[in-house]
Amino acid sequence: MEFLTSLVRFFIYLSCSCMVLSSITIFKLNSVVFSVEDCEFPAIFNFGDSNSDTGGLAAAFPAFLYKPYGETFFHKPAGRFSDGRLIIDFIANSLNLPYLSAYLDSQRTNFTHGANFATAASTITLPNLIIPNGGFSPFYLVVQYTQFVRLKSLPQKTREEYFKQALYTFDIGQNDLGQGFFSNMSIAEVNASVPDIINSFSTNFKNIYNISGGTSFWIHNTGPIGCLPYILNTFPSAQKDEAGCAKPYNEVAQYFNTKLKEAVVQLRKDLPSAAITYVDVYSAKYSLYTDPHNDGFEQPLVACCGYGGKYNYGSGGCGETIQVNGTQIFVGSCRRPWTRVNWDGIHYTEAANKAVFHKISTGAYSDPPLPLKKACYMTPK
Numbered sequence: 001m002e003f004l005t006s007l008v009r010f011f012i013y014l015s016c017s018c019m020v021l022s023s024i025t026i027f028k029l030n031s032v033v034f035s036v037e038d039c040e041f042p043a044i045f046n047f048g049d050s051n052s053d054t055g056g057l058a059a060a061f062p063a064f065l066y067k068p069y070g071e072t073f074f075h076k077p078a079g080r081f082s083d084g085r086l087i088i089d090f091i092a093n094s095l096n097l098p099y100l101s102a103y104l105d106s107q108r109t110n111f112t113h114g115a116n117f118a119t120a121a122s123t124i125t126l127p128n129l130i131i132p133n134g135g136f137s138p139f140y141l142v143v144q145y146t147q148f149v150r151l152k153s154l155p156q157k158t159r160e161e162y163f164k165q166a167l168y169t170f171d172i173g174q175n176d177l178g179q180g181f182f183s184n185m186s187i188a189e190v191n192a193s194v195p196d197i198i199n200s201f202s203t204n205f206k207n208i209y210n211i212s213g214g215t216s217f218w219i220h221n222t223g224p225i226g227c228l229p230y231i232l233n234t235f236p237s238a239q240k241d242e243a244g245c246a247k248p249y250n251e252v253a254q255y256f257n258t259k260l261k262e263a264v265v266q267l268r269k270d271l272p273s274a275a276i277t278y279v280d281v282y283s284a285k286y287s288l289y290t291d292p293h294n295d296g297f298e299q300p301l302v303a304c305c306g307y308g309g310k311y312n313y314g315s316g317g318c319g320e321t322i323q324v325n326g327t328q329i330f331v332g333s334c335r336r337p338w339t340r341v342n343w344d345g346i347h348y349t350e351a352a353n354k355a356v357f358h359k360i361s362t363g364a365y366s367d368p369p370l371p372l373k374k375a376c377y378m379t380p381k
C-alpha cells in the first residue's frame, strides 16, 4: 500500500506515545531520531543573494570580482564573494552533487544537477536602486522565480523527474534589511517593513513550489547582520552586545527570523505535501562571534580582506588599490584567512562557511531537527 510505504519511509520524530498501525509499530523514543534511508537528491535549485551566489552576479556584471577573491580554494576569483567555497558548495558536495552552475552564466554551465538563481545583492522585494545606478541586484526573488520557470521549460537542461526529486534551497533577506539601514530609514522603520518582506517571500515560495513539482525545501534564515563590519563601521554609535555586534541591527534580523519561521509554519499548512526545513543559520553564525575559539577562529568582527579602522573596513574594498598618504596600497588578504570569520566586511570566509555548514547539516539548528540528508521527510502532523 502506497500509504504504508510512505509511512515506513517517514522520518519518525514523535512526541506522542507509541501507536500501532496494522503490522507496523512506531515507538516513541523521546528525542531519538531514526530513519530507514537518506534522501536521494539528484539536483539542487537555489535562490538567494551573495551568501549563496556561485557566479551569477559576476556573470551578469563581469567586472565584479577580482583577486584575492577565491584564493583559498579556487586559487582565482570564482564568482563567489569569499576566499573560497560557500555553504551551498558544501551542501552540494555533501550530497555528491557538482557545484551549482549559475543560471546567468553562459560559459561551462551544466544544469543537469540543478541551477543557482542567486545573485549577490539580491533582495526579496523590488529594490529601490539597482546596479549600476545603485547597489542592488536586478535579479531579485521574483526574477529568480521567472528564471526558474524558463529553465524548467527548456528541454533537457535538467531531467524532468529531477525537478520533483530536487532539494530547493533558499538564503535571502539580508539585503532587504541592509537596503533599509543604508537608505536613512530608522531601525524601527526597517523593522516595521519586515512583515511585507516575509509576505513577499511566501508568495514567491508558493509560486516556486507550484511550478517545480518539488517536495523538499531547505530555508536558511538571515544571519546576524549587526556582526558584519559594513554595519559596525557605518553605524559606529550603535549599542553593542557582549560579542561586540550592533545589537539593534541584530534585533531586526531576529524579528525577520521570527516572522520567517511563522511563515514557514503557515506554508506547511498551505502546502501539505511539502517537506520544509527551517534552518537557524543566525544562531550557527552567531556562535562564531560568541565562541570564536571553539571553532578555531580569532578576531571575528574584523574583515580579513579590507582596509581601515577598527574593523579593517571602510577605507578600501577587498581587491582595490588605494592611495594612503601618497602611497599605493593593494587591499589584500590577511595572513591567515583560515582563522578568520569575516572575509571582506560583508561576507564570510571559506573557513567560516565550512564551520557553519558542519553545524547546520546535522539538523541541530533545524526545524524539524532533520539532518540535510533527511530533508525530504516530514514530521507527521
Ligand SMILES: *[C@@H]1O[C@H](CO)[C@@H](O)[C@H](O)[C@H]1NC(C)=O
Pocket (backbone or CB within 6 Å): 110, 111, 112
Ligand atoms: C552535464 O553533466 C552530466 C552529469 O554530470 C553529464 O552527463 C552531461 O554530459 C553534461 N552535459 C554537458 C553538456 O556537458
Ligand SMILES: *[C@@H]1O[C@H](CO)[C@@H](O)[C@H](O)[C@H]1NC(C)=O
Pocket (backbone or CB within 6 Å): 182, 183, 184
Ligand atoms: C541619508 O541622509 C544623509 C544626510 O541627510 C544624506 O547625505 C544621504 O545622501 C542620505 N542617504 C540616502 C541613501 O538617502
Ligand SMILES: *[C@@H]1O[C@H](CO)[C@@H](O)[C@H](O)[C@H]1NC(C)=O
Pocket (backbone or CB within 6 Å): 187, 188, 191, 192, 248, 251, 252, 255
Ligand atoms: C520589531 O517589531 C516587533 C513587532 O512589533 C517588536 O516586537 C520588536 O521589538 C521590534 N524590534 C525592533 C528592533 O524595533
Ligand SMILES: *[C@@H]1O[C@H](CO)[C@@H](O)[C@H](O)[C@H]1NC(C)=O
Pocket (backbone or CB within 6 Å): 207, 210, 211
Ligand atoms: C500552478 O502552476 C500551474 C502551471 O503549472 C498554473 O496553471 C497555476 O495557475 C499555478 N497555480 C497557482 C496557485 O499559482
Ligand SMILES: *[C@@H]1O[C@H](CO)[C@@H](O)[C@H](O)[C@H]1NC(C)=O
Pocket (backbone or CB within 6 Å): 324, 325
Ligand atoms: C598619514 O599621514 C598622517 C600625517 O602624517 C598620519 O597621521 C597618518 O597616520 C598616516 N596614515 C597612515 C595610514 O599611515
